[in-house]
Amino acid sequence: MTAYDQRREHVLDGCAQVFAEKGYDSASIRDIARAVEMSAGGLYHYCSNKQDLLYQVCDRAFRSLIARLEEGLSHVDDPQERLYTVFVTHLTYFLDRPDELITLTENLSSLTPPGSAKIRELQRCYYDIVSGVLASFPGITATSLRVATMTLFGSINWVHTWYRRGIDGGADELARVMTDLFLNGLAPAYKCSPSSPKHVD
Amino acid sequence: MTAYDQRREHVLDGCAQVFAEKGYDSASIRDIARAVEMSAGGLYHYCSNKQDLLYQVCDRAFRSLIARLEEGLSHVDDPQERLYTVFVTHLTYFLDRPDELITLTENLSSLTPPGSAKIRELQRCYYDIVSGVLASFPGITATSLRVATMTLFGSINWVHTWYRRGIDGGADELARVMTDLFLNGLAPAYKCSPSSPKHVD
DNA sequence: GCATCAATCAAACAAACATCCGATCACTTG
DNA sequence: CAAGTGATCGGATGTTTGTTTGATTGATGC
Numbered sequence: 001m002t003a004y005d006q007r008r009e010h011v012l013d014g015c016a017q018v019f020a021e022k023g024y025d026s027a028s029i030r031d032i033a034r035a036v037e038m039s040a041g042g043l044y045h046y047c048s049n050k051q052d053l054l055y056q057v058c059d060r061a062f063r064s065l066i067a068r069l070e071e072g073l074s075h076v077d078d079p080q081e082r083l084y085t086v087f088v089t090h091l092t093y094f095l096d097r098p099d100e101l102i103t104l105t106e107n108l109s110s111l112t113p114p115g116s117a118k119i120r121e122l123q124r125c126y127y128d129i130v131s132g133v134l135a136s137f138p139g140i141t142a143t144s145l146r147v148a149t150m151t152l153f154g155s156i157n158w159v160h161t162w163y164r165r166g167i168d169g170g171a172d173e174l175a176r177v178m179t180d181l182f183l184n185g186l187a188p189a190y191k192c193s194p195s196s197p198k199h200v201d
Numbered sequence: 202m203t204a205y206d207q208r209r210e211h212v213l214d215g216c217a218q219v220f221a222e223k224g225y226d227s228a229s230i231r232d233i234a235r236a237v238e239m240s241a242g243g244l245y246h247y248c249s250n251k252q253d254l255l256y257q258v259c260d261r262a263f264r265s266l267i268a269r270l271e272e273g274l275s276h277v278d279d280p281q282e283r284l285y286t287v288f289v290t291h292l293t294y295f296l297d298r299p300d301e302l303i304t305l306t307e308n309l310s311s312l313t314p315p316g317s318a319k320i321r322e323l324q325r326c327y328y329d330i331v332s333g334v335l336a337s338f339p340g341i342t343a344t345s346l347r348v349a350t351m352t353l354f355g356s357i358n359w360v361h362t363w364y365r366r367g368i369d370g371g372a373d374e375l376a377r378v379m380t381d382l383f384l385n386g387l388a389p390a391y392k393c394s395p396s397s398p399k400h401v402d
Numbered sequence: 403g404c405a406t407c408a409a410t411c412a413a414a415c416a417a418a419c420a421t422c423c424g425a426t427c428a429c430t431t432g
Numbered sequence: 433c434a435a436g437t438g439a440t441c442g443g444a445t446g447t448t449t450g451t452t453t454g455a456t457t458g459a460t461g462c
Contacts, residue, residue: 229448229449229450230449230450230451231448231449231450241450241451242451242452242453245450245451245452250450250451251450251451
């Protein structure tokens with residue numbers, strides 16, 4: 001990693017922070033410059049324009065996320081454990097680098113061509129992985145697979161709007177609750193033991 | 202309803218459309234003026250400033266949504282049917298007036314005091330209703346109630362990012378799939394079938 | 403037919419914006 | 433030391449922003 005690359009990483013960190021806090025549109029080049037302690041003009045040594053900064057942040061974040069998930073899934077075979085791996089990997093990444101994931105979920109729609117197409121490709125890649133995990137459950141149909149996958153993404157991507165550090169438990173606990181919800185639902189008692197609707201373990 | 206109020210409704214419709222399409226920050230007063238076929242200055246007869254327009258759109262949308270949900274739930278007693286009612290009401294509203302709901306979910310964070318506090322109160326009201334529905338399921342704990350409620354919101358609020366008209370089925374079908382997922386999960390076969398003694402905890 | 407009043411407009415305002423540019427600065431290399 | 437080079441800066445540019453202002457219109461009441 002060259003010195004230039006290191007500096008660029010630092011710039012992208014600052015971008016993610018500012019984009020996550022104010023959103024792409026109301027984040028000004030001067031805001032970013034202040035966050036990385038550089039002049040506005042100086043930023044243009046690490047990007048071609050403001051839009052390019054958003055692209056670089058999204059690209060880096062998506063690639064990290066996909067790499068982590070592929071690594072995590074490579075050790076696990078059981079479908080239920082693989083589902084847990086999806087949740088815990090994404091949530092761990094979120095707690096680890098919240099600004100990047102917030103930028104990714106909140107500002108994707110601010111991307112313009114041609115960068116938007118490349119990022120959408122990464123998004124598709126991520127979708128296929130998660131969808132593949134869900135597809136291994138028996139009894140799932142084509143339409144319910146799509147809805148279930150999108151519902152899962154919605155659940156995960158919504159976390160940043162309500163999660164509070166120190167109050168809401170770590171990634172493992174959150175992932176456990178969500179996995180249980182997706183596997184067994186809210187009313188397993190109704191379904192499995194109609195004679196004792198109150199029983200739960 | 203006075204003529205002024207009617208005209209104001211028309212202005213808010215245009216705002217919702219522009220906000221949903223471009224986002225609050227990059228939607229200009231002139232964009233909105235063009236959408237409602239009025240001059241930029243003329244808009245200020247229906248608001249005190251741009252921020253006020255966002256507030257009015259959010260306020261109107263949230264109140265409609267809450268009213269619809271309260272009405273719908275008032276006819277239903279069974280917990281499982283009440284859960285379906287939550288899904289189908291929200292999704293119907295989304296398919297009915299997508300711009301308002303998109304503005305609500307995408308631009309809430311652009312609200313500033315004092316309007317933001319008032320909207321947050323409506324949000325809290327909506328949360329309490331939905332949380333109450335989920336709380337009626339046996340075996341749900343305090344933390345899992347919070348996570349389940351937020352997961353439900355995430356699922357619903359994410360729909361606008363992937364739904365495609367004419368391809369993805371109506372509100373009732375979507376609500377049915379989601380309700381089934383939340384009630385029974387992906388692996389009811391694993392849990393209930395006698396041939397599969399293993400279960401997750 | 404005159405006065406009132408709300409609704410609307412075009413024009414103008416300062417502020418903020420992304421971007422560009424010439425001038426330095428801190429270095430390595432000969 | 434001299435020359436060269438990449439990084440960074442402050443300032444300037446032209447555009448767009450939200451908002452204000454003063455004038456104009458069209459209808460209503462007298």
